[in-house]
Amino acid sequence: MNRWASSSLIRFFGGKNLIYLLGVILLVGLNILVYTKVSFIFHPLVTLIKTIVLPSVLATVAYYLLRPLVGLMEKAGIKRVWGILIALVVLIGLISLLIVLMVPFFQRQVMSLAAEFPQYLKELGNSIDQWIRNSMFANYYDDLFSHLNGVLDSPLKNLSAYKGEAIEGVTNFISQLTSVVIAIITLPFILFYLLKEGEKFPKKVLKLLPPKMRSDVKDVFRGIDHQLSAYIQGQMLVSFSIGVMMGIGFLIIGLNYPFLLAAIASVTSVVPYLGPAIAITPALIIAIVTSPFMLFKLIVVWTVVQLLEGKLISPQIMGKRLHIHPVTIIFILLTAGHLFGVLGIIIAIPGYAILKVVAGHTYYLFQRRYNRYVKEDSQYDIYS
Template sequence: MSVERQVVFWALVLGAFGFALHLLGSTVTPFAAGIALGYLLDPLVGRLERLGLNRLGAALIILVAFATAFALALIVVAPILINELIAFVQKFPGYAVKLQALALEEGATLSKKYLGGWIDTLGLRAQFSPDQIQKSLGDFVSQGATWLINALQGLVSGGAAVFGFFSLLVITPVVAFYILIDWERMLAAIDGWLPLDHRDHLRKIAREIDHALAGFIRGQSLVCLFDALWYGIGLTLIGLDFGFLIGVIAGFLSFIPYVGSLVALVLSIAVSLVQGWPSLKLFFLALAVMVSGQFLEGNVISPNLVGGSVGLHPVWLMFALLAFGQLFGFVGLVVAVPAAAVIGVIVRHLIGLYRASPFYLGRAAEERT
């Protein structure tokens, strides 16, 4: 079979697989989470195997230890998070009103002091009038409040959400356990399916994909933990209301590049302004916690834990986030970076094949033959 036909065949297979996943929807979520968890914990199982344990015993020890640590963390952290979340939802309207008033008062003062002449020159006095500013801020706050309330209702309401949560808790560990036990046999079976003519090349691609995924998933998981601890503990120590909740939100969303830190920055600044006004001491303390956390993550934590394993330019990374988010929503944002890393590896190899083909070489290929 020619290379072109093989490419078409495997493209159709991948397309059919993607369409099947689309039809199944959230049904595959606990299974995908179990596979990801097994992939994450497999190196630990391998280390225990090298110490003399068999695969079954090593998988049981690692999975039980992980489940125990997760359960203890949930028991300790969940009550605090629930209490802070309830308090935040109750105080959110008051925070929004106070932020709106502060923005209106200070914005009017600053625009009159520094921009008055420019506003009159450009004929924008009507757009910068107090009534217009208040209307714009009111619309922005009401839209933000509506989005937040709808998001919270979507998370906590409906039988499907409850069923999905419990299916994650029950099915994911079971899938991860079988993945850990059968990992080597699965790899051997998949290796046996590879086309014989291209087996070595496909193995090379698989090793590069494994390097990219392992570097990102395992490294970024530790980065998320660092962000949650740094922001949660730091904001709590400076006395910021809901500091622990903001830190956990930042850690959870840090699996999506830029999003976790940005959300934490906006929330911490908003809460510090409302809580500490008219003093700016709390604002600068919260800003110091956020900036120092970003500096450590960008210059110490991420380079050592994640490094350049993903191999994506920042522009392409942002494009992947926007594209996958537009196509698949929040789930798309979560899988954007690893999916883009896989696509990047495949594209680099396809470009290599193209540059070695007559389509690229042209007359040079004829001269070689």
């Protein structure tokens, strides 16, 4: 082994370090192979994680939104338990008020849009059909897409062929709806204990670690807390600002369903880059069918809002705390969405930020240990 490790080729690729790396890769591969053979053992654990992840995510978001309010009340002399109860009552009251005032209005808007949207799609299809028939692609279109009008006029003909998929989709929808209801019911209880004991949890974890590790792990906890707090609080403010600006812009240009479309834009803006593309789709269809001038006005409003959000609002509220390249964000969102669905898209960016903090600090520790040019007092930027 020593003779093999000391050969010129192996020394060129790292010597004993290469052997160690290959051994680690082999052990990781063996672990993955064993897991694939006995994965059924972990099925209860996977089910448990799927059950608790949604209420935990909702409680974490609410925790970072309410923590400043609870802290202010505690500084004002109100006991923390009473401050938490007051914050929960305020949160439940605001949600109830929004439900009473907004849900009936948005329900009417959604029902009306759902009834008219197929007609919008049909008119859009007819417009595209006429445009292509009068263009240079008319000959190709007649051969390849001559059945388009028949599909648009009778979409129910092929319904029976998709009956199985429809039943499966309804079953999945009911399952997801049940999970959401359970998450909402358990949310206040999880949130109460998070607000009450959340700041003590890192200290309890640190006590379980060797004293030599506590300082570094404490830095990691502080960095994760800072990243999550900045992202969640900032993203909520940015989403609210986008919704308000979109609503005002849609009202000014006279677009149909302005408040519903603005609400969609506000909710989907939680997902960077992909969210605006999703939000503008129904607005584009409505604007195209309405008139070409309406489409122009919509593009102007959307451009102005995106410029204000990208150049003024987001830098002021969120700054550049995450330092994630846009292409990286898109790949993260696509991967998380493919693996975990809508919930994965929502938690992808904060999850990546947490992993980035852990990986960055780990790299700093290795650098400090093996690089003699790194000073002991140089502080890794845990908040980057």
